[in-house]
Amino acid sequence: MVFEGSSVAISHTGKVRSNNQDSGYSGANLFVVADGMGGHAGGDVASSIAIHRMEPLDQVYASTDDAQASLQAAATTAAGDLIRAAKERPELAGLGTTLSAIIMVDDYAVIGHIGDSRIYLYRDDALTQITADHTFVQRLVDSGRITPEEARYHPRRSVLMRVLSDMDADPELDMFVMHTQPGDRWLLCSDGLSGVVDEAHILKAMRMGAAPGRTADTLLKQALDGGAPDNVTMVLVDVGGQHAISSGTPTIVGSASNPANITIPAARSALSNWLHPVRQAANEPSHFEPAPEYLEELIEEDRRRAKRRRLGWIAGMLVVLVMLGIAAFAAYSWTQTRYFIGADDDSVVIFQGVQQNIGPITLSTPLRDTEILLADLPEYQRLSVERTITARSLSDAEAIVARLQAGADAITSQQTQTPLPTPVPTPTEGAG
Template identity: 75%
Template sequence: MVFEGSSAAISHTGKVRSNNQDSGYSGANLFVVADGMGGHAGGDVASTLAVTRIEPLDQAYTSTDDAQASLQAAATTAAADLVRASKERPELAGLGTTLSAIIMVDDYAVIGHIGDSRIYLYRDDALTQITTDHTFVQRLVDSGRITLEEARYHPRRSVLMRVLSDMDIAPDLDMFVMPTQPGDRWLLCSDGLSGVVDDPPIAKAMALGLAPGRTADILLKQALDGGAPDNVTLVIVDVGGAHPLSSGTGTVVGAASNPADLPVPAPRASLTGWLHPARQAANEPSHFEPDSDYFEEIIEEDRRRARRRRMAWLFALFLAVVALVGAGFLAYNWTQTRYFVGADEDSVVIYRGVQQSLGPISLSTEVHDTNILLADLPSYQRAAVERTINARSLSDATAITERLRASALPAIPEPEFTPDADPTPTPTPTATTEAPTP
């Protein structure tokens, strides 16, 4: 049975790279994206060989098992082609490619995937990433060592752990089958799109319901607006959509669309590399497949980077604490050059500092108790002292207290009072002259 739906494929060199190492295919039942790597020409060759080997699978299948077997066999043959190409042309040593493919069989999607290109499904207003990136940072995410946001900007985010390459004639593809239904919209893309455009804008473009070709143009523009540092390739497939399927052969885009134009560089001395002894140096690829022992070295490098990051944070924290303490010390020293006149419980006092406290720490200390009683001051002066009077210096504060002393009322001693004494005054005896008796 032939798949009923509509699709579109598009590929762009991007704004940085000089050539397109991606390839893509959109046919009647088969949809493929391959992102090549391996130098100026190696990436072109790798993605072209992969798509060329996969393209004959665009046919009707009686079962999903047959489609899976055919896809795995084609990927293995493509890997053998890469090995042969690197032997025949040593300057291409180290070439490889990602591969993400869908074969539609009745109401099912047969999926094969290796590398960091992606397959998304837009269904019921939700975008879901179907494939898992075979990258170093994805392993770090899976192990809980970093977050998805940290993975997006990790310096090793382009290191691939699994890929179709000239180093493995038995590629380990993720193979699985998913049921699909009318209204589903599938997106296959290279990391030139997924590495630049976040999922929400992709979902928004997919939700517009425009034809696959128009939707592909919108997504490509988003990648270009984001800088497009890598090649951008995407294929959009609508299941049972209203958009008619174009007749004729499938659409090939990217490097595979012009295989005769692939550059064939003259043999040249290759730099000896840690990962590939004869790897092409020109136009360094965006990602590569490491040797088996490279993962442990990358893990150790990540640990060293984490330690350096922690040390940097600790040093920054130390500097911040020193700056804070220094600023506090300078501020405290400044407060100790200030004076004010205030009051304690009953008298006028000269203080050094300011009229604030930091929690339990007072920023003022008593310098001199003038022994001027608050009760002896006129009411308006007593109120001013209780509110505190700022002074420019100690001599200024002393002058203020002298003025207060001059205006203080003189002390009036209280009369003595004895509670047991008779309050009735005793009359003073007077001298009398007794008259003589007649």
């Protein structure tokens, strides 16, 4: 049965690279994205070879098993083509490509995947990443050593562990079958999209419910607004739903849209590289497939980086604690330059510090008991002392105490000078 749905394929060079190493295919039953690697020429050739080897698979299959077998066979043939291309053209050595493909068979999607291009499924208002990246950082995520957010910015995020290349004649694709239903929307994309536009923004674009072409344009604009440091390629596929059924005419985008006889750009001269360093850097491979022995060095390097991060975190915390300690000591030292007059039990006391406390920490201590009794003070002075009197300095505190002493002395003197009342004699009974 021919797949019923609508689809679109688009590819853009991006804002940094001068050539497009991505390729995409959207047909009647087959949908593919390939992201080439290998420098200025190799990436173009690799993704084009992969797409042209996949193209004959765009047909009706009797079963999902037949589709899986055809997909694996085509990938193996493509790997053989890459090996021959590298032998015939030594300048292409190291070329390779990712491959993410869907073959629709009745109500099923047959999926084949290798590399770090991705396949997403938008269903029931939720976006799910269907494929797993075959990258060094994804292995670190799977082992719990880094978080997915850390993986987005990891310096080794472009190191591929599995890829179609000239170094493996028998590539190992992730192969699985998923049931589809009307309303499903599948997104196949290179990391030029997924590495710039996060899943939250992809989901928002999907929720708009626009046709595949309009949605693809929205996502491309977001990637370009985000800087688009790499080529951006995507294929959107709707299963049934509200959008018109496509004619099934194949659409090929990116480097695979060039004629079959791919023109290999001439090697750049040393003078050209010197005059155009930015353009030269832009044509460097965006992915790197390591040799087996290199992986151990990457793992060891990551261990060292993790250790440095821990040491840096500890050092940072120590610096913060020291700074907090210095600030606390400076603040406490400042409080000890302040004075106030207060009451301690029944007498007037000069305190050093401030009246406030921080939890169990007291910011004041008694400096001198003046031995002036509260009971000897005039009422207004006694109330002032009980509420505390702030002094600007120790000498100011001594002056305040002197005034309080004078007030107490005045009260005592007044009580001493007042004569006692004369007692009135009591009449004696019977006197006359």
